[in-house]
Amino acid sequence: MASNTPFTLKWGIMATGWIAETFTQDLLTNPATTRDVHDVRHEVVAAASSSSKQRAEEFLVKIKAPSSAKAYASYRELVADPKIDIIYVATPHSHHFQNAMLALEAGKNVLCEKALTVTASQAHKLVQKAKEKNVFFMEAVWTRYQPISIKVRELIQSGAIGTVYRVVADLSVGNDKPDGTVSFPDTNRMVNPDLAGGALLDLGIYSLTWVFQTMYHLQKEKEKPKVVAAVQKYHTGADEATSIIVQWPQHKSQGIALTSLRLATGVDNENTAGPAIRIQGSGGEIHVTGPAYRPLQYKVIRSDAGGKMETVDFSIPKDPERDWGHGMFWEADECARCIRDGKKESESLPWEESLVIMAVMEEALKQGGVTYPDLITTDVFDAQSPLNTGKR
């Protein structure tokens, strides 16, 4: 007989930056009252900062974590805590390989922020380690678990717009400055090669997410994509704009994934200029509006309905008690259900698909001549790497 008690997943938070705060506050929302989820819940057991214990303490206070949550002064201590089921890796992408491997080596389940790694080989090594340790491992592409993504995938699978032959997806953020720079300082993780900066790994991955979840993910027989890319390099060496054509010749389908730090997807930054994502099928189209990482509306236009449009709106629920909700809790719920059910990977974003997307991004950056330092591209794990110890 099924238990009425929700399964509790116990989290350890690695790093204390912006997304760590945002995600952890989502974890702390009440699943039942926020989003009508009754089978799983989340507990924040600890957070670690590579800077100092004080920083971790301040983080826990700021996000109003329960007083039982522990603060650690190192990632090493965090992954050694036996009370923790899963580590959320919320460091810059430069650090993901070393940090996620540190957690996997310790036998922890891992949810690792996007982009999964800097290179495809690093991603392969992480997947191998997750298999070897028999633990759950997932790339934190939260968009895949949002109800709008699930609905759009279902619509396509139901044949609502026929065979999908082309998807055009954009995530561009409009940070151009009149002096020719963009409004991120050169040291910022968005443009700093030492932190694996650049539009593609940070933003273009969402454009690719839409291309992949609406085409490759739904292919019955997976076809290896062909890749052609145009890359505009910023003066730091990172990419400021990247456009990728992904082609699946056997399926006669093409995806166009766009990203730019200078232009915005919509001129007013509210994405009103048109759909961020256009999914074109033999029997109609789906237009998805809003930033590709968290869009809130789609429109279906069916050829057989004489161009009549159906518009469906979504919203991000908030916990009334905490007055908070960002939309990352659905991916956390997915982790809880997978771990409860003994699954090592998520069906919505299987390891193989993360690896193919990583390979596409690597190929695009190679075509554009973007390179990153050895410290962050090595696929050799080092527990004492400055990326793990914080000794920069």
Ligand SMILES: NC(=O)C1=CN([C@@H]2O[C@H](COP(=O)(O)OP(=O)(O)OC[C@H]3O[C@@H](n4cnc5c(N)ncnc54)[C@H](OP(=O)(O)O)[C@@H]3O)[C@@H](O)[C@H]2O)C=CC1
């Ligand atoms: N899913 C989503 O919507 C989003 C995902 N992200 C992803 O999350 C990751 C982190 O982004 P974000 O939170 O914005 O970044 P921040 O710069 O705000 O935070 C990164 C944290 O990583 C830790 N860190 C360890 N070493 C370094 C270093 N050398 N330089 C900077 N930080 C370091 C720090 O925490 P400490 O000192 O405590 O160890 C820092 O606070 C990225 O991979 C990004 O792609 C980001 C934004 C949105």
Ligand SMILES: O=C1OC[C@@H](O)[C@H](O)[C@H]1O
């Ligand atoms: O994942 C992300 O989504 C939102 C963006 O603002 C951020 O730069 C990126 O890391």
